[in-house]
Amino acid sequence: MKTYEFCAPCLIGVESIAAGEFRRLGFENVRCEDGRVYFTGGDDTLARANICSRYCERILIRLASFPADNFDLLFDGVRQIAWEDYLAPGMAFPVKGYSLRSKLTSIPACQRIIKKAAAERLMSKRHTAWLEESGPAARIQFSLIRDRADIFLDTTGTPLFKRGWRTEGGVAPIRETLAAAMVDLSRFRGDMHFLDPLCGSGTIAIEAALKARRRAPGIERRFDAQCFPFVNPAVWSAAREEARAGEMPSPAVIEARDIDPACIRRAEANARRAGVADMIRFSVADVTKSDLSAFRGVLVTNPPYGERLSDRESVHALARGLGRALGSLDGKSVYVITPDPEFESFFGHRANRKRWLYNGMMKCSLYMYFPAKASAHVHA
Ligand SMILES: C[S@@+](CC[C@H](N)C(=O)[O-])C[C@H]1O[C@@H](n2cnc3c(N)ncnc32)[C@H](O)[C@@H]1O
Incomplete structure (x- = not known):
C-alpha cells in the first residue's frame, strides 16, 4: 500500500489535541505546527482520519513542497506532480489556496498557474488537447508560506466540522x-x-x-476521496465497521x-x-x-x-x-x-x-x- 503524507488543518490552539487523537488512532510520524497536524499512512489511514477526526477541519494529502518565489517555479513544481495517478479522466479539479509572507501574493494568478500546470501534465500524459471536467471533484489546495509552496489534494470535501446533524444552527453557533x-x-x-x-x-x-x-x-457522512480512483473502496467500509465496533453505551x-x-x-x-x-x-x-x-x-x-x-x-x-x-x-x-x-x-x-x-x-x-x-x- 502506498504511503502518503497527510496534513490536517485545525483551529489555532487545537493542534496538540488533534495530534493526541491521531496518536491514539495509531497514525505514524504525527507532528504539529500552527494550525496543522501532519502524519503518514496509507488508504486505510485516509479513511479512518476522515471518519474519526473530532478536531480537524479536513484531511489533505501533501503532494509536493518546493520553493516558489516566482510563477515559473510554481508552474514547474506543480507540473512535476503525477496528476494522472490522482485524477481519473473526467474529474473536476478546482484550485484554492492562500499566500502568507510570500512574493507571489495574487491568489487568482496562483490558482490559474497551478490549474494550467496540472492540466498540461494531464493532457500530455493522456495525449489529448481537451480535458472534460464533468465528473466528481478532486479539490487542489495550495499554500504559499515564506515563498515555499505546498500542494495538497483535499480528501474531505465538505469540511469535517459539518458532521451532518446540525441543520439548525440558530444565532452564533460554535464550530x-x-x-x-x-x-x-x-x-x-x-x-x-x-x-x-x-x-x-x-x-x-x-x-x-x-x-x-x-x-x-464522520460515521454517517460522505467524503470526496470516496470517488478517488487511487483509494481502495474497501477501506471506507472497514473504517466504518471498526468505528461502529468501538461505540459503547x-x-x-x-x-x-x-x-x-x-x-x-x-x-x-x-x-x-x-x-x-x-x-x-x-x-x-x-x-x-x-x-x-x-x-x-x-x-x-x-x-x-x-x-x-x-x-x-x-x-x-x-x-x-x-x-x-x-x-x-x-x-x-x-x-x-x-x-x-x-x-x-x-x-x-x-x-x-x-x-x-x-x-x-x-x-x-x-x-x-x-x-x-x-x-x-x-x-x-
Ligand atoms: C453564543 S450562544 C451559544 C451557542 C451554542 N454554543 C451553539 O453552538 O449553538 C449563547 C446562548 O446563550 C443563551 N442565553 C443568553 N442569556 C441566557 C440566560 N440568562 N440563561 C440561559 N441562556 C441564555 C442564548 O439564548 C444563546 O442561545
Missing part, C-alpha cells in the same frame, strides 16, 4: 470541532454529570454525548439548557439527528435565576459575546449571574470560552488556567476552573 476540543480539554468522561446552561443549538452537549458514546463524528447525565425555547427545540432536533437525543436532558431556564450550587460535574459553555457596548453590559451581567448561580466552585469543573478579557472579574473567580482558542477568526480565551483546587475569588 463542532471547537466544541469537541473544549469537551476534550474539560476531561469529561462518560461517567460524569455534564451541563451547558447556554446551549443555543446544542453543539457542546451533542459533542459531549458523541464523545461519551465513542461515536465517530454511556451512563453520562448530560444537560443542555437555554433561556430561549426556540433554541431548545432546535437543539433537540439536532440531537435527534446526531442519534444522541436519548442521552441529553433539555430544558428552558434562565441561568441567572438558577441555583447551581449543588451541581457537581463538568460545565462547558459559550456565552454570547456582545460586540456593541450595550451588548457588553448584558454580557457582563450574564457572567455575574452565572457566577452567582454556581456559588462556590468546589467539586465543579467549569470551562467558559469568551473573547471578553474582563470575564473573570464579572464571573467572580480567577481561572486556574487560560488557554487561547480561535473561534473562527476571533481570538478567545478558554477560562478553565478545576475542581480540586479552590480558585481565588475576585470582585468586579
Whole structure:
C-alpha cells in the first residue's frame, strides 16, 4: 500500500489535541505546527482520519513542497506532480489556496498557474488537447508560506466540522470541532454529570454525548476521496465497521439548557439527528435565576459575546449571574470560552488556567476552573 503524507488543518490552539487523537488512532510520524497536524499512512489511514477526526477541519494529502518565489517555479513544481495517478479522466479539479509572507501574493494568478500546470501534465500524459471536467471533484489546495509552496489534494470535501446533524444552527453557533476540543480539554468522561446552561443549538452537549458514546463524528457522512480512483473502496467500509465496533453505551447525565425555547427545540432536533437525543436532558431556564450550587460535574459553555457596548453590559451581567448561580466552585469543573478579557472579574473567580482558542477568526480565551483546587475569588 502506498504511503502518503497527510496534513490536517485545525483551529489555532487545537493542534496538540488533534495530534493526541491521531496518536491514539495509531497514525505514524504525527507532528504539529500552527494550525496543522501532519502524519503518514496509507488508504486505510485516509479513511479512518476522515471518519474519526473530532478536531480537524479536513484531511489533505501533501503532494509536493518546493520553493516558489516566482510563477515559473510554481508552474514547474506543480507540473512535476503525477496528476494522472490522482485524477481519473473526467474529474473536476478546482484550485484554492492562500499566500502568507510570500512574493507571489495574487491568489487568482496562483490558482490559474497551478490549474494550467496540472492540466498540461494531464493532457500530455493522456495525449489529448481537451480535458472534460464533468465528473466528481478532486479539490487542489495550495499554500504559499515564506515563498515555499505546498500542494495538497483535499480528501474531505465538505469540511469535517459539518458532521451532518446540525441543520439548525440558530444565532452564533460554535464550530463542532471547537466544541469537541473544549469537551476534550474539560476531561469529561462518560461517567460524569455534564451541563451547558447556554446551549443555543446544542453543539457542546451533542459533542459531549458523541464523545461519551465513542461515536465517530464522520460515521454517517460522505467524503470526496470516496470517488478517488487511487483509494481502495474497501477501506471506507472497514473504517466504518471498526468505528461502529468501538461505540459503547454511556451512563453520562448530560444537560443542555437555554433561556430561549426556540433554541431548545432546535437543539433537540439536532440531537435527534446526531442519534444522541436519548442521552441529553433539555430544558428552558434562565441561568441567572438558577441555583447551581449543588451541581457537581463538568460545565462547558459559550456565552454570547456582545460586540456593541450595550451588548457588553448584558454580557457582563450574564457572567455575574452565572457566577452567582454556581456559588462556590468546589467539586465543579467549569470551562467558559469568551473573547471578553474582563470575564473573570464579572464571573467572580480567577481561572486556574487560560488557554487561547480561535473561534473562527476571533481570538478567545478558554477560562478553565478545576475542581480540586479552590480558585481565588475576585470582585468586579
Ligand atoms: C453564543 S450562544 C451559544 C451557542 C451554542 N454554543 C451553539 O453552538 O449553538 C449563547 C446562548 O446563550 C443563551 N442565553 C443568553 N442569556 C441566557 C440566560 N440568562 N440563561 C440561559 N441562556 C441564555 C442564548 O439564548 C444563546 O442561545
